[in-house]
Amino acid sequence: MPTQSPVTVLGLGLMGSALAAALLKAGHATTVWNRTAAKTGPLAAQGATPAVTAKDAIEAAPLVIVCLTTNDNVRALLEPEATALKGRTVVNLTNGSPAQARELADWAAAHGITYIDGGIMAVPQMIATPGAYILYSGRDEAAFATHRETLSALADTKWVGTDPGLAALYDLSLLTGMYGMVMGVSQAYALIGSEGIPAREFAPLLTDFIVAMTHGLVPGGAEALDSGRHLTDVSNLAMNRQAFANFTSAFNEQGLRTDLFDPLQDLLDRAVEQGHGADGLSRLALLLKKD
Ligand code: FVH
Numbered sequence: 001m002p003t004q005s006p007v008t009v010l011g012l013g014l015m016g017s018a019l020a021a022a023l024l025k026a027g028h029a030t031t032v033w034n035r036t037a038a039k040t041g042p043l044a045a046q047g048a049t050p051a052v053t054a055k056d057a058i059e060a061a062p063l064v065i066v067c068l069t070t071n072d073n074v075r076a077l078l079e080p081e082a083t084a085l086k087g088r089t090v091v092n093l094t095n096g097s098p099a100q101a102r103e104l105a106d107w108a109a110a111h112g113i114t115y116i117d118g119g120i121m122a123v124p125q126m127i128a129t130p131g132a133y134i135l136y137s138g139r140d141e142a143a144f145a146t147h148r149e150t151l152s153a154l155a156d157t158k159w160v161g162t163d164p165g166l167a168a169l170y171d172l173s174l175l176t177g178m179y180g181m182v183m184g185v186s187q188a189y190a191l192i193g194s195e196g197i198p199a200r201e202f203a204p205l206l207t208d209f210i211v212a213m214t215h216g217l218v219p220g221g222a223e224a225l226d227s228g229r230h231l232t233d234v235s236n237l238a239m240n241r242q243a244f245a246n247f248t249s250a251f252n253e254q255g256l257r258t259d260l261f262d263p264l265q266d267l268l269d270r271a272v273e274q275g276h277g278a279d280g281l282s283r284l285a286l287l288l289k290k291d
Contacts (some may be wrong), residue, residue, distance in 0.1 A: 001049070002029035003151055010077065011094075012039040012056055016067040019154050020094070024048055025128065026153035033057035039134040058084040063091065063147050067120075071096035071104065081109040089143050091151065093134065097166030097172065105139060105164035114143045116247035117164050118173040119171025122155055133158050137166035181210065183260045187251075194254035217281065224282035232280030240281065241268040 004027040009020040012034035023030045024046050032043050033051045040050035040220050051057035058064050058081055068074050073092050078085060090113055092104060101117040108115035115138055122132035132155035136144055139162055142150075151157050160166045185206065192202045216234075224230050251258045267284055276283045 002027055002155075004028040005063070006031065007150060008033070008051075008057045008061040008064045010034075010064060010066045011068040012043065012059060013067065013069070014124045015093070015127075016065075018041060018127040019065060019067060020048055020153050021046060022128035023150070026148060027152075028153065029061075029094050031057050031060035055081055055084045058088065062087075063089050063150060065091045065093060067093045070094065071100040074104065075107070079107070080111070081093075089116065089135070089140075089147060091116045091118055091147070091222065093118040093120050095119070095171065096168055098168045101137075101168045102163075102165045109139070114140050115164060116137070116140070116144055116147075117167045119167045119174075120155070121171065121174060127154055132156065135167040135170045137161050137168075138164050149202040186212075187256075187260050190256050191250065191254060194256060221282040221285070224280060225285060230276070230279035230283045232278075232282075234280060236278050236280060237268060237271045237283060238277030240263075241272050241277070244268055 002024075006029040007023050008031045009016055010033050012020060012032055015036070016032075018040065020030050020032050020043050024043070030043070030048045031051050032040050032048045032056050033056070034040055037050070037052075040048065049060065054077055064085065066074055066078070068077065071092070073093055074092055076097075078090070083192050085108075090108060092101070092115070096117075101135065105117065106114045116136055117138060119135040120127075120132075121135065123244045126132040134151065135158050136151070137160045138144060141162055143160065144159060146155055160170050186207055189199050189202070191201060200251065224232075244261075247261055248258050248265060251261070267287060271279070271283055271287055272279070274287070276287075
């Protein structure tokens with residue numbers, strides 16, 4: 001029998017289903033709705049109440065968690081339900097941009113709806129396990145405090161501020177680091193694989209090297225950026241610029257495309273041409289602003 005406060009989950013894709021399952025496991029009466037109704041089946045078997053319409057689902061709980069593909073989908077779903085949502089708290093865990101989150105918060109405020117934006121830093125299999133966390137931001141911190149315990153059934157909660165765009169900003173900034181790594185790892189596997197060396201054999205070396213570099217690069221870069229001191233005696237941009245040409249040569253020689261790495265060569269060239277050759281890699285972050 002559910003003993004905890006009722007919650008509604010709109011959107012039962014891979015992530016929404018994992019969120020609803022975690023809420024059920026924590027003892028929350030959980031109402032679920034999905035555009036494709038068949039996806040409510042497995043959750044109903046775990047004790048969820050499937051709603052026929054999004055409006056029915058919204059009316060079942062003071063806290064409405066939304067997890068759809070895009071924020072355009074969220075707007076299209078929620079806008080016609082403004083009356084039902086009035087007085088409730090919407091926690092939107094759909095991935096989106098800071099500007100989208102702020103627009104949704106403005107729309108919600110104009111309709112008497114409390115809006116909290118969230119960024120899930122986990123894959124569905126990590127929900128309700130140690131290491132998973134969700135970033136939250138919104139204008140009404142008290143509403144977040146009211147629901148924090150419920151939300152902690154999903155993952156650790158990290159409140160990042162009263163600007164509704166902040167959770168998305170942190171989320172996308174963290175994912176930017178991850179996608180940069182995806183590019184590097186993809187190119188590394190392509191290069192080592194070009195001589196028939198199995199990826200499995202190479203993986204431990206790659207993992208250890210990335211971890212070691214991360215420990216230096218990430219905090220070191222932060223220190224340099226915040227202090228404004230980019231001069232380095234470790235690895236300067238002039239040297240990196242020269243060495244980088246070796247990658248392009250090797251990719252070409254090994255029959256690989258260079259397009260993932262070409263922009264970094266351009267950035268290094270620009271950094272040195274602008275007189276930053278003695279600085280470390282931290283300087284590059286300052287050269288990414290549009291003029
Ligand atoms: N899966 C992951 O690893 C990541 C982890 C970090 C957070 N992301 C974001 O979470 C959002 C949902 O991702 P997902 O993995 O659940 O995605 P899908 O399994 O593809 O499910 C998408 C759900 O959205 C529903 N939907 C799409 N368009 C509409 C619409 N116009 N109206 C109503 N619902 C819509 C879809 O419904 P259906 O296709 O089953 O009918 C699914 O319920 C996403 O922002 C990730 O970036 C996940």
